[in-house]
Amino acid sequence: MKRGSLLILSGPSGVGKGTVVKELRKRNDQIWLSISATTRAPRPEDKDGVTYWFKTKAEFEDMIAKDQFLEHACYSGNYYGSPEGPVDEMLRSGRDVVLEIEAQGALQVMQRRPDAVSVFIIAPEFSQIRQRLLHRGDTTGDDLEKRIATARWEYTQAPKYDYIVVNDRVEDCADEIMAILAADKCKAEYRKELLKEDD
Numbered sequence: 001m002k003r004g005s006l007l008i009l010s011g012p013s014g015v016g017k018g019t020v021v022k023e024l025r026k027r028n029d030q031i032w033l034s035i036s037a038t039t040r041a042p043r044p045e046d047k048d049g050v051t052y053w054f055k056t057k058a059e060f061e062d063m064i065a066k067d068q069f070l071e072h073a074c075y076s077g078n079y080y081g082s083p084e085g086p087v088d089e090m091l092r093s094g095r096d097v098v099l100e101i102e103a104q105g106a107l108q109v110m111q112r113r114p115d116a117v118s119v120f121i122i123a124p125e126f127s128q129i130r131q132r133l134l135h136r137g138d139t140t141g142d143d144l145e146k147r148i149a150t151a152r153w154e155y156t157q158a159p160k161y162d163y164i165v166v167n168d169r170v171e172d173c174a175d176e177i178m179a180i181l182a183a184d185k186c187k188a189e190y191r192k193e194l195l196k197e198d199d
Helices: 017-027 057-065 084-092 103-112 127-136 141-160 170-184 188-195
Strands: 006-010 069-075 078-083 097-100 117-122 163-166
Touching: 006 017, 006 103, 006 170, 017 097, 017 170, 057 069, 057 078, 069 084, 069 103, 078 084, 078 103, 084 097, 097 103, 103 117, 103 141, 117 141, 117 170, 127 141, 163 170
Parallel strands: 006 097, 006 117, 117 163
Antiparallel strands: 069 078
């Protein structure tokens, strides 16, 4: 069975990563979205193993000690990370795996897994990020300015990714990412066995 591709998908808050992932999974139900682990308290709408894997601080730190994360970080006093085991299980089964993660975590995964395909999603113009965040209605004042500042830093990291894709229209953005996944499967290193001569 052919191994799946590991796709790192990043971009600033408000660029539409979640919507793009939904479009990718609508087109190919074999694409699996990696579920992060966290120590933050579950919210009413959360489901363990669906929105996050909820862990105690001791459980999470034990996983760190055992090197069981592709990447992890601490935000606002809570740990977040991408468990490596489930990702590898899905890849071995032939499914493509999407890691929808922030640039900080993405850079960790790139170092750990050089075989991963990394895509940074941008808006057609940087000014649109502010407008998209305002339009969402859940970001105002100081929080908005913090997210804009973070987005500026994330844009400086974009050249470290394999690809930069513009999300002007979700369908077009998804088209390009699907093409990237298709191209990854055609790499010579994955198709060497096809070069054997017939008996």
